[in-house]
Every structure is written in structure tokens, then in C-alpha cells.
Amino acid sequence: MLRFILRRTLLIIPMLFGITLISFFVIHLVPGEPGITELEMTPKVTKEARERIRSYYGLDKPIHVQYWMWLKRVVKLDFGISFTPDRRPVVDKILERLPITVTINLTSMAIIFLVGIPLGVYCARYKDSIMDKSLTAIIFAAYAAPTFWVALLLMIVFGVYLELLPVSGIRSFNFEELSFLEKVVDVGKHLLLPVLVSASGGIAAISRFMKNSVLEVLSQDYIRTAYAKGLPEKVVLKKHALRNALLPVITILGLSVPGLIGGSVIFESIFSIPGMGQLFYMSVMARDYPTIMGILVIGAFLTLLGNLLADIAYAVFDPRIRAE
Amino acid sequence: MKKGYFLLLLFLLFNLFSCSPHKQRVSYEEEGKPAYGDALVTASIGEPTNLIPILTTDAPSHEVASRIYNGLVKYDKDLKIVGDLARFWTISSDNLTITFHLRRNVRWHDGRPFTAKDVLYTYKVIVDPKTPTAYSGDFLLVKKAEVIDDYTFRVTYEKPFAPALISWSVSILPSHLLKGKDITRSPLLRNPIGTGPYKLKEWIPGQRIVLEANSDYFDGRPYIQRHIIKFIPDTASMFLELKNLSIDMMALSPLQFLRQTDYPAFRREFRKYQYLSFSYVYLGYNLKHPFFKEKKVRQALSHAIDKKEIIEGVLLGQGIEATGPYKPDMWAYNGNVKRYEYSKEKALKILSEVGFTRGRDGILERDGKKFEFTVLVNQGNDVRIRCAELIQKRLSEIGIRMKIRVIEWASLINEFIDKRNFEAVILGWTIPHDPDLFDIWHSSKKGEKELNFISFENKEVDRLLTLARHTFNIEERKKYYHRFQEILAEEQPYTFLFIPYANVAIHKRIKGVLPQPAGITYNMEKWYVPYEQMRYKSYATIYP
Numbered sequence: 052m053l054r055f056i057l058r059r060t061l062l063i064i065p066m067l068f069g070i071t072l073i074s075f076f077v078i079h080l081v082p083g084e085p086g087i088t089e090l091e092m093t094p095k096v097t098k099e100a101r102e103r104i105r106s107y108y109g110l111d112k113p114i115h116v117q118y119w120m121w122l123k124r125v126v127k128l129d130f131g132i133s134f135t136p137d138r139r140p141v142v143d144k145i146l147e148r149l150p151i152t153v154t155i156n157l158t159s160m161a162i163i164f165l166v167g168i169p170l171g172v173y174c175a176r177y178k179d180s181i182m183d184k185s186l187t188a189i190i191f192a193a194y195a196a197p198t199f200w201v202a203l204l205l206m207i208v209f210g211v212y213l214e215l216l217p218v219s220g221i222r223s224f225n226f227e228e229l230s231f232l233e234k235v236v237d238v239g240k241h242l243l244l245p246v247l248v249s250a251s252g253g254i255a256a257i258s259r260f261m262k263n264s265v266l267e268v269l270s271q272d273y274i275r276t277a278y279a280k281g282l283p284e285k286v287v288l289k290k291h292a293l294r295n296a297l298l299p300v301i302t303i304l305g306l307s308v309p310g311l312i313g314g315s316v317i318f319e320s321i322f323s324i325p326g327m328g329q330l331f332y333m334s335v336m337a338r339d340y341p342t343i344m345g346i347l348v349i350g351a352f353l354t355l356l357g358n359l360l361a362d363i364a365y366a367v368f369d370p371r372i373r374a375e
Numbered sequence: 376m377k378k379g380y381f382l383l384l385l386f387l388l389f390n391l392f393s394c395s396p397h398k399q400r401v402s403y404e405e406e407g408k409p410a411y412g413d414a415l416v417t418a419s420i421g422e423p424t425n426l427i428p429i430l431t432t433d434a435p436s437h438e439v440a441s442r443i444y445n446g447l448v449k450y451d452k453d454l455k456i457v458g459d460l461a462r463f464w465t466i467s468s469d470n471l472t473i474t475f476h477l478r479r480n481v482r483w484h485d486g487r488p489f490t491a492k493d494v495l496y497t498y499k500v501i502v503d504p505k506t507p508t509a510y511s512g513d514f515l516l517v518k519k520a521e522v523i524d525d526y527t528f529r530v531t532y533e534k535p536f537a538p539a540l541i542s543w544s545v546s547i548l549p550s551h552l553l554k555g556k557d558i559t560r561s562p563l564l565r566n567p568i569g570t571g572p573y574k575l576k577e578w579i580p581g582q583r584i585v586l587e588a589n590s591d592y593f594d595g596r597p598y599i600q601r602h603i604i605k606f607i608p609d610t611a612s613m614f615l616e617l618k619n620l621s622i623d624m625m626a627l628s629p630l631q632f633l634r635q636t637d638y639p640a641f642r643r644e645f646r647k648y649q650y651l652s653f654s655y656v657y658l659g660y661n662l663k664h665p666f667f668k669e670k671k672v673r674q675a676l677s678h679a680i681d682k683k684e685i686i687e688g689v690l691l692g693q694g695i696e697a698t699g700p701y702k703p704d705m706w707a708y709n710g711n712v713k714r715y716e717y718s719k720e721k722a723l724k725i726l727s728e729v730g731f732t733r734g735r736d737g738i739l740e741r742d743g744k745k746f747e748f749t750v751l752v753n754q755g756n757d758v759r760i761r762c763a764e765l766i767q768k769r770l771s772e773i774g775i776r777m778k779i780r781v782i783e784w785a786s787l788i789n790e791f792i793d794k795r796n797f798e799a800v801i802l803g804w805t806i807p808h809d810p811d812l813f814d815i816w817h818s819s820k821k822g823e824k825e826l827n828f829i830s831f832e833n834k835e836v837d838r839l840l841t842l843a844r845h846t847f848n849i850e851e852r853k854k855y856y857h858r859f860q861e862i863l864a865e866e867q868p869y870t871f872l873f874i875p876y877a878n879v880a881i882h883k884r885i886k887g888v889l890p891q892p893a894g895i896t897y898n899m900e901k902w903y904v905p906y907e908q909m910r911y912k913s914y915a916t917i918y919p
Contacts, residue, residue: 081785082783082785082786082788082789082790083784083785083786083788083789093432093509096432096509096510096512097511097512097515098822098824098825099511099512099515100508100509100510100511100512101509101824103504103506103507103508103511104507104509107507108507135424136424136425136430136431136432136433136436136507136564137424137425137564137565138425138559138560138564147580147581148581199611203611203612203615206612206615207615210615210619211615211618211619214619217621218612218615218616218619218621219607219609219612219615219616220582220605220607221582222582224583224603319608320608320609320612321609321611321612322612323582323605323606323607323608323609323612324581325580325581325582325606329581329608333421338785
């Protein structure tokens, strides 16, 4: 077991290196350069000024030299300074946006699992009933509806017509002057719609997944045995079926670790949430290489880490895998 | 116990759904008297990158910075150059030297007096090769810059240069805080100190910037006490925030202007303003193209394109036809130029004069070569894409096959425009306040990365543009620019399509807004809200 973990952990290093190498070259292949893209087609910006900005960012050096410079910094965990004129350290830019994204993602993940799993079990148990069919229809509709459209509709209803919830943003202007409880309520009001919208797609996926998994388990021989020996249905479902059906969910949990820091560009833009999705999108548009690379490296690391954790958890929870 | 939880939940829910923004039922129709106070809440699609304007190139940064800093000169409402930090200036008889006489009672936001040393520092840091600024071009033409005394600053140029004067509208930076330091690492990037009507109060990354009136402002304390700029990256959400009264001002699309804001509740709260925007859209031809290098062909195309239809169809009528690179309310504009009314017959007649005949498939051809070309448009710009579609339809009617290719902005510029690898393109230009268009139309600007990318070359235009930038005499410049527009109209290197209107909705309690040739924000520090109509009387009530 320990050797397995150690080997898997060490494998992360060459994989990370490969990922950074490929991403670095790919993002440099994209036309346009930092600080210059916005200046295209602007009179008053001379060629010399353009060159000045290029050399300021070190873009006049060959690309492998740029990569080497970047790599030397990153192994010391220094992600460098942003290529936008604000010249702030990439780490600061990421850390400033991380809490809100993680909060939203954790809450919405909790909702997804808390709602999605029971829903899936229910639909499997009462397969083909009217309830199952209508729930399936609703879930599919929620899954298929484009996020931005649902978000805008909710904003119009709750924000403009009913005036119950704020339209966008994460805090009110007078936030600093509120008491603690009011602050919680204020943030809650702002986050209610975004969390609901971001959870709606996930619920559909998890409940479908769960339903199929439970259905598969329910057709197994040992379930028939359990019923046959006269166990009450509750126990059969909870103890025998659910436990086995939950195993694949571990994989999903592992895979959603990187998703925790990744935000959705679309709903973050619509709700004006200063999160990671927006940061990544803006960095790409501004060709802010150090920030793009910073986010990519963290994302890649978390993906690999999530996979590792899922593998380990599998081994812990599933005796069959442990035996191998 | 369970009951307790239930009550708590109920309480939380109640809180969640109570205290919606309080809308006052005040009439906003009265003009009222100017009063100090209230806040103006606006929204910006993007967040400023930093607030030292010479280091930034994005619009959000410049918009915020324009309220914090002053230049030596500025444009007034009629686009005439007037003094800002300079009381007045004198130009030597050889047009080579400008002497600025500065205001004496100006203080930086930190209380230190403003002097000519600050101007000299700003000049020096811009021309310093270590400064990553995009705006050094105009200042590298300065031969000598000198401080005569604390309130007199003099610059001498190598050659007379008319746009030189307005280049001094550059934001003047505080020398006492920046001199001898690395400007790219300065704390002023995020905590600017200027001389302008507003000071930065707070900047919450990703959320908003709050500006506070500078009570010590040399031109009088601004009436509106706070200006809050929220960052809302999505225009649809921004529009909902406007309808929700959370923001006071927003630029509207033609559809929003005409249809989506035309209901009583909106009219009760907002007033809509309209003025000609400083931009035009054109169809540009690569003049190296075997067909497009002929003037007659370009003239025929201009006849074949129905500009009125484009304005009606794409802008819902919210624009005017463009005849050249200026807009009608500028002094340089010449409306008396050749126009190309929509006429299929004229277009066909001209094309047959230069040897085009209809082939069997209905396509025009000459010497076996079909009249086909591709027009490039940038991705995400729906207005231009729809323009292209309308032009495509009109041209197909006279037997020209036009294909449309939509390309992402950076690729369009780097791979196609810069490499001159295009046949025709639909793009727009900003109309500069100063009419100098040397960089776009002079034949010396055809090089790589330069802006005369259609390769336009006309001896007389070269001469006129050079003459016009070497004199400060407006009447003389007018003469040159009028002739310049006549030539462009005759040559049709572009088919000038339209100048759109800028449409803005502003909350009715904000008074003193008056659209002028310079736009609408030129007098923002004179806007006011009468006391009885104020919405945010204290900071605590700011709850949009």
C-alpha cells in the first residue's frame, strides 16, 4: 500500500513537468501578446513603443529561454508577476479570488451530493413510476437549459420583479457596517442564486449516475438473497445496495477536486462574481502568460492529486481492490 | 428542540427575503438647485488594471483615471482646446515652442502644491526607455523641455507639430511621490494621487472602486460626493442592475434604447440621451488587390452598398451615414464631398465601363477572372457581422460573390491585417478629437504593423496631412482637412459606412447632463442632484 502511494506520488512530478511544457508552448502559439493586443490598431502607439513593451515583458527572448526562466522560478513556488499593467504577483491575484470560488463550489457540491444521491436512489427504487418519469424529465430539463439563460431568468424574477434578492455581486455597499449576522445574511442573499444555478447541472448528472449504479446493484444476486432471507426493504437498500452503489461516487469526488478551484466563466460573469473563472478568462484575453500558467499548474496539480486520492480511497473502501 | 430550529430557519428566511432596496417615490422632474452630496453609481465591464494612466491601455483604467488626474490642457464641450492645469499658453511665432503658464492654487490629493516640476517629471518618465508606456510617440518629438519657474513650463519641438498641444492633456503625475522610484512598482498604481475632481477612497478588487469628491479641487468642489464604479462583466446583468436601480447610468444598445426601456416605470426613473459617437465603421479594400486597386471599381461598390439599409437593419436607425473619417459636429468635417447613393444601375454601369461582363452563372467577370472576394470581420462583433451579411446580399444582386470570414481579433490583426493577407475587411476607427490622421493615411505608414494597412498612396494627401500637422492655425488646418476629405470621397479607399449614435440612460435625479459634440461626460464634476431628490444621503444608506 505504502509503496503504491509513493510510486503514484512520484509519478506526479514528470506528469506535471510535461503538462507545463505543453501548456507553455501552446499558449505562446496563440496570436497576440500581453500588453500589446489592446494596442492593435491604435494610432499614437508607435512601433518603438510596442517594442519597448515587448522587451519589458521579456517577450523578445526565444521561447525556450522564456520557458526556462519560468521553470526556474516555479520550482521555487514563485509564479512570477502578472503581465498586465497592474504588475501584481500572480499568487496574490489567485489567492484573492480563491475563497469565493471555493465557497461557491463547496456549497454547490454539498447540495449536489445531498440532493442528487437520494434522488437517484429513489428513482432506481421506483423505476418507471410516474414520479420517476417526471423527476427525470425535470432533471433533464434543468441539465439541458443553458446556465446563462436560467441565471438571467432568475435574476429578472427575484431581482427586478420581486426585488427579493440582489441581481449581481457578492456583497452590498454597506457590508463593512453590518453586524455579523447581517453579514452572513447579506452574503447568503448574494450567493443563493449562483449556488443554485451552478448546482442544477450537477444534480442531474449525479442523480442519473446514482440511479444507474443502484439499478445495476439491485439486479445482483446478493440483493435477491437479502430479500429472500426476509430483510426489510430499508435495510436491503441502505446496507446492501447503497454501499456498493456508492463506490463509483468516490471517483467522481476525486475528479471534482480540481473543479473546486475552477470557476465557470459564464455564471461568474453574469453574477459579477470575482472568482477564478473570470480571472482565467481575463488572463487569456490579456495573454497574461504567468497568470494563465499559474492557474494551469495549480489545476493540473489538483487533478493529479484528486486522482491519487480517489485511487487511495478506492483501495481503502473496496476490499476487492485492496486484495489485488 | 425541533421547533427551535424551525423558528431559526423561519427567521433566516425572513431576513433573506426582507429589506429589498427601498425605492423612493420622489418626483425627479424638478430641475432643483445644485447641492453637494449623493452618489453616482456606474458600472464598468472591466476592472482597471492600474491607475497610472501612462502605463495602461485599457478603457476602464483610463475612465477612472480621468476623474483623478488632470492634464495641462483638455477639450471643452465643442472640442476646442482649453487650459486645465495650464491657465493659458503661448506659441512662438515659428510654431516650435509652447510655453505653458500653470495654475497657482492647485494641490495634489495629499496636500502638496502642484508645480512645473511635476510636468517635467511626467515628460521625463514617459520618454524614459525603461518605462513600458504606449504613449511615448508624441513626446519623443520634443527637443527640449524646461522648467522656467514653478509655474511656467516650456517645450520646444524639432519641427512644428499641431497635435503637440493636445498631447499635453496627458495625466500629470506627482513628482514628489515618484521621482527616483520605479514607477512600475509604485504604490500609486493602486492608490493614485492626482489633482483631479475625485480622490480614490477604496478599491475592492473584483467588486468596485469608490471615488470621493476632492473638496479642494481648483475648479470647484464637485457636487456629487461619491462616484462608485461597480465591475459587472456581463452587459445583460448590467442592464438588469440598471432596471433594478442599482446603477444610475449605462450605455444602451439600439435595441435596449428603443424597445427594452420603453415602459413607464423606466421612463419615470431614467432619462435617455443620445449623441454621435466618436467612431465609424468602414469596409476597407486592400489596394494591392487586382480589382480593388482601380478607383472605378471601389466607386461602383460604394454605389452598390445600401448604407441606409445597414443603418436601419443593424442599428435600428441609431446612426448616420459616414462620408469620411470625421463626424459632422467636428470643426474639421467637410460635408460637401462626393456621395455615393445606393444605385444598382450606376454600380453596374461603372463596372461595365471598366470591362466587367456577366458570366453564364450571373457572376461578373473580366478576362476570365470572376469578381469574388472574402471580407474579414472580427469575432464577437455582431454589428459588423450583420453589416457584412447585408453587403453580401447587395453585392450578389449585381453579380459579385462576397464571402464572409469571421476571425478572432488577435488573429485577424496579426495573421491577416499585419501581413496584408486580406482582400477586404470591415473594421471601425475611433474618430480622434484632433483631426490629425497622418498615421492612418500617409503613404509612409504602410510598413509592417503600421496602420495604413490598405496601402493607400496619394501624393496630395501626403502633402495635406504634413502641412496640416505643422500649423497651429485652425482655419488653415481646416482648409487642408477639407481637401483631404474630398480626395478620400473621390478615391473611396474605404466605403465609409456609418457613425453610430451613442445612447445613454442616466437616472433622472442627476441634473446638468448635456450632450455636446464632445459627448456627455465632459462636465461630470458639474453634475448635481437637488437635495430633496438625493438617494444616497449618507454612506449607510447606499444599498442598491
